Amino acid sequence: MSEMERTVLSEAPTTGKLFDCRDAYSSALEAMAEQDKRVCAVINDSLSSAKLKGFKTRFPDRFINVGIAEQNLVGVGCGLANSGMIPYLCGASCFLTARALEQIKVDLAYSRTNVRICGMSSGMAYGQLGPTHHSIEDVAWTRVIPNMAVVVPADHIETAAAMRYSLHHEGPMFLRISRIPVPQVHAEDYTFRLGKAVKLRDGNDVTIVTNGVLVCRALDAAQTLEERGISARVLNMSTVKPLDREAILDATRSTKGLVTAEEGLAAGGLGGAIAELLAVEHPTRMRILGVPDVFAPTGSAEYLLEHFGLTAAGMVQAAIDLMKVER
């Protein structure tokens, strides 16, 4: 583990310096556009929330606004890729994935086009706006479609690294870009590898597998568990698809159970993907933390994470419960 990661471990997410991953994504996109003339951005009206004012100013000829029209947004992206461009489609994840799901399936995944979907303000970031604006289904929807790569970065460092990776990825990719501020968990020189989990902390009692804004909370949970005599491994499974089977199977052999945690529905997402693997390959006790089969109430993102136990305390409790069952 690097010095950087050790430093962060001792900090609570709410006390360390916090970053908006959207800033890292938009800076990375501008740098990639500078480097490669094929890079272009397409939005559905949301210039500010997609943080692309800088891109539009610097690369006006490679910036397209299709207006409030998500089906068209994805179709246009497919056509741009056909023409030889590398389009980044940027819009609120709740609308982009839901409204254009058939276009994502057919125009991008089935067609294997080099289009990147940047689902902004995903999960429960728009907590107060209500369930219409919560994007808690996006990982489940995208990860079951063949050919899709699905990535949920944990911090601004990983967001930028995943963006840089995406430039050379063959096929479509969904990047889930949160607006919930998070502390840095990866070292500055971190290299993103698609389909590879990052072991942020080793442990031999229990493994916490998570991604996105919950990774920093999992590190806090591991710290608390250690104080209670439970050794927790923490895997940042930022790539939901393709799933890092080896990292999961290794965790089941090395620890006594898995707690998964995700900022989205407990059904069909990261926990579901892991459960599908383990049910066949290595049945293992699990706790799947996420939003249960309900539409979330209104409330800030922090409030909703607390409400559904998607916190360090929630992960600690799940790990303790799991260990009790094991004993």
Place this chain on the structure above:
Amino acid sequence: MAETAHDPADSAEQVQWLRRKANWIRLSAMTMTHHAHLGHTGGDLSSADILSVLFFGGILRIDPAQPRWPQRDRFILSKGHCSGAFYSTLAARGFFPVEQLKTFMDPLSMLNGHPDRNKVPGVEANTGPLGHGLPIGVGAALGARMQQEAWRVFVLTGDGELQEGSNWEAAMTAQHYGLDNLTIIVDRNRLQQGDFTEKTLRMEPLADRWRSFGFAVREVDGHDHAALLDRFGSLPFEPGKPSCLIAHTTKGKGVSFAENQPAWHHGVPTREQLAVAASELDAEVNW
């Protein structure tokens, strides 16, 4: 069988040749449907003349030897269910051997019921669900402009297909960006799967609708090869505007028992009906 665009001695000869080519496409598509026991005969027959003129009339700048030639014109079949006519056209134009048409919808055939760009040379977009082609065409036209390339984009849609709202989202983008390198051709055969379009969900005034969305609109008899050549030869219809060509067609065109019959949307011809069609079309398919 593979042929290049026809270089006519005179226009009358070219029109005659394009008609023969279209009728071959018709009979080939019906033969494929007969063998597969599945297909979309009505739309195959209504679009055959448009396909013939685009692919054999020297309109599309394409090279079957280099299906992904970057400077090619893009032709997108938005009405992907008319794959019988489209595959027949591509094969006749030399994108793949005509013998492969025998495998239409067979297990593991590259000739799926709806076209797959990763399997079939000459296919630009995976279509089937309706309302996908125009947004993709708009994106390709935007891409040509970004790269300052002169190639053009043609999208062939059905008419019932225009009930999908995604078309109108794309139309607004085409207007906003003034995409005069984009042409939509509407196969206006007035029938959709269940009934006549005007009984199902009124399309008229269709030309006015496209005009109001900022397109330069022309109408044409979609079975008149000379008129189609003339219209395609005058693109863009107006500089700075996307073009819309409403091609008035007859569903099931050229085969008496199928013409204008809703049931022939996906009717499957018997051996006897195939023989009647061959006679009426004065065509022969021996792949």
